[in-house]
Amino acid sequence: xxxxxxxxxxxxxxxxxxxxxxxxxxxxxxxxxxxxxxxxxxxxxxxxxxxxxxxxxxxxxxxxxxxxxxxxxxxxxxxxxxxxxxxxxxxxxxxxxxxxxxxxxxxxxxxxxxxxxxxxxxxxxxxxxxxxxxxxxxxxxxxxxxxxxxxxxxxxxxxxxxxxxxxxxxxxxxxxxxxxxxxxxxxxxxxxxxxxxxxxxxxxxxxxxxxxxxxxxxxxxxxxxxxxxxxxx
Amino acid sequence: xxxxxxxxxxxxxxxxxxxxxxxxxxxxxxxxxxxxxxxxxxxxxxxxxxxxxxxxxxxxxxxxxxxxxxxxxxxxxxxxxxxxxxxxxxxxxxxxxxxxxxxxxxxxxxxxxxxxxxxxxxxxxxxxxxxxxxxxxxxxxxxxxxxxxxxxxxxxxxxxxxxxxxxxxxxxxxxxxxxxxxxxxxxxxxxxxxxxxxxxxxxxxxxxxxxxxxxxxxx
Numbered sequence: 279x280x281x282x283x284x285x286x287x288x289x290x291x292x293x294x295x296x297x298x299x300x301x302x303x304x305x306x307x308x309x310x311x312x313x314x315x316x317x318x319x320x321x322x323x324x325x326x327x328x329x330x331x332x333x334x335x336x337x338x339x340x341x342x343x344x345x346x347x348x349x350x351x352x353x354x355x356x357x358x359x360x361x362x363x364x365x366x367x368x369x370x371x372x373x374x375x376x377x378x379x380x381x382x383x384x385x386x387x388x389x390x391x392x393x394x395x396x397x398x399x400x401x402x403x404x405x406x407x408x409x410x411x412x413x414x415x416x417x418x419x420x421x422x423x424x425x426x427x428x429x430x431x432x433x434x435x436x437x438x439x440x441x442x443x444x445x446x447x448x449x450x451x452x453x454x455x456x457x458x459x460x461x462x463x464x465x466x467x468x469x470x471x472x473x474x475x476x477x478x479x480x481x482x483x484x485x486x487x488x489x490x491x492x493x494x495x496x497x498x499x500x501x502x503x504x505x506x507x508x509x510x511x
Numbered sequence: 512x513x514x515x516x517x518x519x520x521x522x523x524x525x526x527x528x529x530x531x532x533x534x535x536x537x538x539x540x541x542x543x544x545x546x547x548x549x550x551x552x553x554x555x556x557x558x559x560x561x562x563x564x565x566x567x568x569x570x571x572x573x574x575x576x577x578x579x580x581x582x583x584x585x586x587x588x589x590x591x592x593x594x595x596x597x598x599x600x601x602x603x604x605x606x607x608x609x610x611x612x613x614x615x616x617x618x619x620x621x622x623x624x625x626x627x628x629x630x631x632x633x634x635x636x637x638x639x640x641x642x643x644x645x646x647x648x649x650x651x652x653x654x655x656x657x658x659x660x661x662x663x664x665x666x667x668x669x670x671x672x673x674x675x676x677x678x679x680x681x682x683x684x685x686x687x688x689x690x691x692x693x694x695x696x697x698x699x700x701x702x703x704x705x706x707x708x709x710x711x712x713x714x715x716x717x718x719x720x721x722x723x724x725x726x727x728x729x730x
Contacts, residue, residue: 306563307562325592326592327592327594380544415517415518415546416562418547418562418563419545420518420533420545421518421519421545422518422544424519462519503515503546507515507713
């Protein structure tokens with residue numbers, strides 16, 4: 279089958295990735311991460327006093343993640359403020375990050391992660407998680423590892439990496455399936471979602487593809503942190 | 512220049528290495544758990560933080576704002592997640608239980624020393640000379656990780672600023688800085704000098720640079 283992606287990329291080729299830390303001065307840690315046109319900025323505040331008091335957990339610290347898509351991030355203005363979708367993504371992203379953040383180091387306290395999507399072209403949650411992982415590290419939060427996130431898609435029967443909006447709306451053949459995956463640098467999965475249908479055998483292939491893509495993303499994240507001081511000069 | 516560590520980075524592997532602050536032992540490896548500058552002394556690995564909130568240590572002198580008055584002391588905000596408390600017994604002289612607000616009122620700034628850190632919070636003292644309420648001058652805030660730069664080696668940086676601006680400066684380890692001079696112009700000049708240090712904290716030979724900056728500013 280001859281197959282071509284709408285933007286002419288190879289099946290295992292991601293869009294251009296940019297990563298930068300320290301974009302928000304007043305935050306304890308911050309980062310920007312982009313997949314092509316999808317741009318996410320993350321700000322981390324804390325560890326700080328948990329408020330309201332009844333949410334305090336004395337056994338371990340709390341990680342609070344807030345995902346928000348800005349009203350101008352898509353071509354048709356979306357209603358600002360929390361929605362069903364953004365609340366779900368916030369929760370999912372929080373779970374994706376919790377395994378690597380050492381929550382037992384700040385008992386009874388809270389770390390707030392605010393992720394804003396300033397421009398969206400699919401894979402926003404992955405860009406958000408990547409930005410949040412960078413921002414958390416930049417804030418000096420103790421972490422076991424850094425996570426990297428990528429979305430793998432199935433267009434008809436073909437697996438492709440890093441879906442764009444045009445591909446997400448794919449209608450030929452079996453249609454589009456979207457599988458966002460988050461991994462640690464040594465390839466352990468902390469988050470995986472599936473929107474659509476896929477066979478078990480092909481899912482294994484998907485994970486293999488995600489491993490390769492996450493490795494590339496990890497290198498970019500690493501570089502952003504390592505070069506953070508030179509850029510400050 | 513020293514190497515920057517990132518969380519999850521393997522620093523060394525082998526039995527004879529020791530994990531220090533900001534690192535942990537995972538199997539046979541020494542792994543960094545936070546972002547910062549790597550320091551290795553006698554096979555002991557340590558990460559010096561570059562960012563993050565102030566982590567209190569016993570003996571630190573800090574500056575804070577009085578948040579609340581309780582029946583037996585004052586609650587201070589010193590920029591930590593834990594609450595900081597000055598008990599009435601840690602004041603230099605006798606304080607009447609009804610007159611707590613005469614020593615320190617809500618909203619006052621005070622210099623205090625960390626006596627003890629426990630699970631419940633931080634205990635402060637103002638018993639020692641030089642601690643207590645701040646009555647005049649200006650207060651500025653810098654990132655607590657930049658405090659060593661502002662003070663300099665054996666206080667070289669801070670004494671230079673004091674000499675150049677003729678201001679009295681107290682640097683709290685939590686990043687609050689109290690500047691008191693004869694007039695506001697001097698105080699603002701000292702503030703500007705400190706801002707310059709904070710913005711150029713990674714420059715090599717910073718003391719020389721600051722000297723040059725002072726010469727330039729005076730003209």
